[in-house]
Amino acid sequence: MKxxxxxxxxxxxxxMGVENADFLVxxxxxxxxxxxxxxxxxxxxxxLHKSPNEIGKEIVDKxxxxxxxxxxxxxxxxxxxxxxxxxxxxxxxYINEVKLDYxxxxxxxxxxxxxxxxxxxxxxxxxxxxARGGAYGDSLARIFKFNGYDVxxxxxxxxxGVQIDNLGKSIRVRYLNLLGVKEExxxxxxxxxxxxxxxxxxFEKNGDTLKDAxxxxxxxxxxxYLLGKIKEDLKRYRIEYDVFSSEKDIRTNYSLEEFIDKLDxxxxxxxxxxxxxxxxxxxxxxxxxxxxxxxxxxxxxxxxIIYHYDKYKRGFDKMIDVLGTDxxxxxxxxxxxxxxxxxxxxxxxVKLLQLVRLMENGEVVKMSKRSGKSITLSDLMxxxxxxxxxYYFSKVSLDTQxxxxxxxxxxxxxENPVFYINYAYARICSILSNYEKEFKIKxxxxxxxxxxxxxxxxxxxxxxxxxxxxxxxLPHLIAxxxxxxxxxxxxxxxxxxxxxxxxxSTEENINLLFAIKYTLKISLELIGVEPIERM
RNA sequence: GUCCUCGUAGCUCAGCUGGAUAGAGCAAUCGCCUUCUAAGCGAUCGGUCAAGUGUUCGAAUCACUUCGGGGACACCA
Numbered sequence: 001m002k003x004x005x006x007x008x009x010x011x012x013x014x015x016m017g018v019e020n021a022d023f024l025v026x027x028x029x030x031x032x033x034x035x036x037x038x039x040x041x042x043x044x045x046x047x048l049h050k051s052p053n054e055i056g057k058e059i060v061d062k063x064x065x066x067x068x069x070x071x072x073x074x075x076x077x078x079x080x081x082x083x084x085x086x087x088x089x090x091x092x093x094y095i096n097e098v099k100l101d102y103x104x105x106x107x108x109x110x111x112x113x114x115x116x117x118x119x120x121x122x123x124x125x126x127x128x129x130x131a132r133g134g135a136y137g138d139s140l141a142r143i144f145k146f147n148g149y150d151v152x153x154x155x156x157x158x159x160x161g162v163q164i165d166n167l168g169k170s171i172r173v174r175y176l177n178l179l180g181v182k183e184e185x186x187x188x189x190x191x192x193x194x195x196x197x198x199x200x201x202x203f204e205k206n207g208d209t210l211k212d213a214x215x216x217x218x219x220x221x222x223x224x225y226l227l228g229k230i231k232e233d234l235k236r237y238r239i240e241y242d243v244f245s246s247e248k249d250i251r252t253n254y255s256l257e258e259f260i261d262k263l264d265x266x267x268x269x270x271x272x273x274x275x276x277x278x279x280x281x282x283x284x285x286x287x288x289x290x291x292x293x294x295x296x297x298x299x300x301x302x303x304x305i306i307y308h309y310d311k312y313k314r315g316f317d318k319m320i321d322v323l324g325t326d327x328x329x330x331x332x333x334x335x336x337x338x339x340x341x342x343x344x345x346x347x348x349x350v351k352l353l354q355l356v357r358l359m360e361n362g363e364v365v366k367m368s369k370r371s372g373k374s375i376t377l378s379d380l381m382x383x384x385x386x387x388x389x390x391y392y393f394s395k396v397s398l399d400t401q402x403x404x405x406x407x408x409x410x411x412x413x414x415e416n417p418v419f420y421i422n423y424a425y426a427r428i429c430s431i432l433s434n435y436e437k438e439f440k441i442k443x444x445x446x447x448x449x450x451x452x453x454x455x456x457x458x459x460x461x462x463x464x465x466x467x468x469x470x471x472x473x474l475p476h477l478i479a480x481x482x483x484x485x486x487x488x489x490x491x492x493x494x495x496x497x498x499x500x501x502x503x504x505s506t507e508e509n510i511n512l513l514f515a516i517k518y519t520l521k522i523s524l525e526l527i528g529v530e531p532i533e534r535m
Numbered sequence: 536g537u538c539c540u541c542g543u544a545g546c547u548c549a550g551c552u553g554g555a556u557a558g559a560g561c562a563a564u565c566g567c568c569u570u571c572u573a574a575g576c577g578a579u580c581g582g583u584c585a586a587g588u589g590u591u592c593g594a595a596u597c598a599c600u601u602c603g604g605g606g607a608c609a610c611c612a
Binding site: 004024026028029030032033037039042045046047049052074075076077078121123158161162163188273274275276277286287289290291292293294295297299304324325326327328329330331352354355357359395396397398400401402403407415417419422423424426427430431465476480483484487490491493494495497498500534535 | 537538540541542546547549550552553555556557559560561569570571572574575576577593604605606607608609611612
C-alpha cells in the first residue's frame with residue numbers, strides 16, 4: 001500500500017517536472033493524521049521554490065484516488081491519506097492462505113551472509129553476557145533467513161594459545177588438589193566452579209593415574225568438556241550453529257609465516273625490538289600492533305586475521321561479527337588486516353553490544369571469568385525460563401546499556417512482556433480449540449468497525465516490520481511488534497465478542513483470530529521464543 | 536591524557552537516514568469479572584529528551600562544546 005502511494009505521488013511529481021524526489025510515506029503515530037502520511041510537499045518546497053501548501057494542493061488535486069477515501073492537506077504541509085479499508089480486510093484471507101510464511105520475502109535472494117556471535121572461549125561456561133550477544137545474533141540470523149538470505153551461523157572457538165594453556169594448568173592444579181597436593185592456581189588461572197567440576201570428573205574416572213599426565217591431556221579434556229557444556233546451553237537457549245571454526249585448525253591449515261610474508265610484501269610489516277609489527281596505522285587504526293613477538297610466538301591477532309581471511313575466501317556478501325564493546329579497539333586492526341590482504345573491508349560489519357551490568361542490592365557486581373563470579377546462562381534459564389530470557393535480551397537495542405537486577409530477576413520474571421504476549425496467544429488458542437480451520441468467506445461484513453481496524457492495521461504492518469528489522473539489523477523491532485500485536489488483540493478481545501449467536505460475525509472473527517495466531521507465532525519464532533498454547 | 540559509546544517519566548526501555556501535541560511497560564491512584572483465560576481492559580498521574588550553542592520552515596534525532604555513566608588504549612586474549 002505504501003509503495004502504491006509512493007508510485008501515485010511520483011506520477012504526479014513527474015507531471016510537475018520532478019524526478020527521483022526524496023520524500024517519505026509513513027504510518028503516522030497518531031491515527032488522527034490518517035492511515036498514511038507524506039512529507040513530500042515540505043521536502044520539495046526548496047526545490048520548486050513554492051510553498052509547501054501550493055505544492056500540496058497540486059498533488060492533492062492531481063493524484064489518482066483509486067482506493068483512497070479521503071486526502072487532507074494539513075499543518076505545515078503534511079498530506080494525510082485515509083484509505084478504503086477493504087485492503088485491510090482482504091489481508092485476513094491472505095494471511096490464512098500463506099500462514100506461517102506471512103511476511104516472508106525474497107529481498108536477500110542470492111546473497112550469502114555469515115554471522116558470527118557468542119564465540120566465547122572454551123575456558124569456562126557461558127554466562128549472562130553471552131546471552132545478549134546470543135539472542136541478538138541468533139534472532140538476526142532467523143530474520144535474515146526469513147528475508148531470503150542464505151545465512152551461515154558461526155562460532156569461532158579459540159581452542160589454542162595462551163589462555164588454553166592457562167586452562168590446562170588450572171585443571172591440573174585442581175586435580176592435584178584433589179589428590180592432596182598443595183598447589184596454587186597460576187596467576188592467570190581460571191577460578192570458576194566448572195574447573196573444579198572437571199577435575200572431579202577426572203579424579204572419579206582415573207583416580208590418581210593422571211598425576212604425571214602432560215599439560216596437553218588436561219587442555220584437551222578441558223576444551224572438550226567445556227565446549228560440550230557450551231553447546232548444551234546454546235541448544236537449550238535455542239541457538240543452533242551451522243559452523244564451528246577452530247583456531248587450532250586455522251593454525252594447522254595455514255602457515256602463519258606465510259601471512260606475515262604476504263603482509264610484508266604488501267608493505268605492512270616492519271621489525272622493531274625483535275618483533276614483527278603490523279602497520280595498521282597506515283589504514284584504519286591509530287596504532288601499530290605486534291603480530292609476532294620477540295620470542296617468535298604470535299599474538300592472538302595473527303590467527304584472527306587468518307580466520308577472517310578464511311571467511312572471505314568462503315565467498316560471503318556480508319560478514320557480521322557480534323562483539324562486546326570491550327573489543328571495539330580491535331575492529332580497526334581487523335579491518336586493516338582485511339584491506340592489507342586485498343579484501344573489501346566494507347563487507348565485514350562489526351556489531352558492538354554494550355555489556356550487561358549486573359546489579360545486586362543497588363550495587364554493581366563485577367563479572368569475571370577468572371574470578372569465577374558471574375551468572376551463568378544456565379542459571380538464568382533455570383530462574384526465568386528460556387522464553388523470558390530470550391525476550392528480555394531481544395527487546396532492547398544493542399547499544400543500550402542494560403542493568404540486570406539480580407534481586408528482581410526471579411520475582412520480576414512474571415512481569416516480562418513475554419508473558420503478556422503469550423497470554424494473548426494462549427487466549428487465541430483457547431478460543432480456536434473448537435475450530436479446525438478457517439471459514440470460506442466471500443465477503444466480510446462484520447469487521448467493518450473501528451475496533452477491528454486497529455488490529456487489522458497492525459497485522460498489515462508485519463511484512464514491513466520484517467523487512468526493516470532485516471535492513472536495519474534490529475531484531476528488537478520484531479520483539480516490539482509482537483508486543484503491539486498482542487496489545488491490539490487484548491484490546492479487541494475486551495470489546496468484541498468472538499464467539500456469539502451471530503454466525504456471520506463468529507466466522508469472520510474466527511478467521512481474524514487465525515490470522516493473528518499465525519502472525520504472532522512467526523514474530524515470536526524470529527526472536528527464538530516458543531509460545532505455549534495454554535497458560 | 537587520547538579514542539569509542541551511552542544519557543529520554545520514580546524504575547526498565549522504545550522513538551534517531553530531521554516532521555505534527557515525545558511513547559510503552561513497571562510503580563502509584565481510580566474504574567471494569569452472571570458471558571470466549573482479569574497473567575486482561577479502560578482511565579488518571581508522571582518529561583528542561585543531561586546542559587548549552589549552531590544548522591533550518593522544523594531538532595530527542597544532525598554538528599560542535601561542556602558535564603555525567605560505561606568501555607578501549609599490552610610483545611594478554
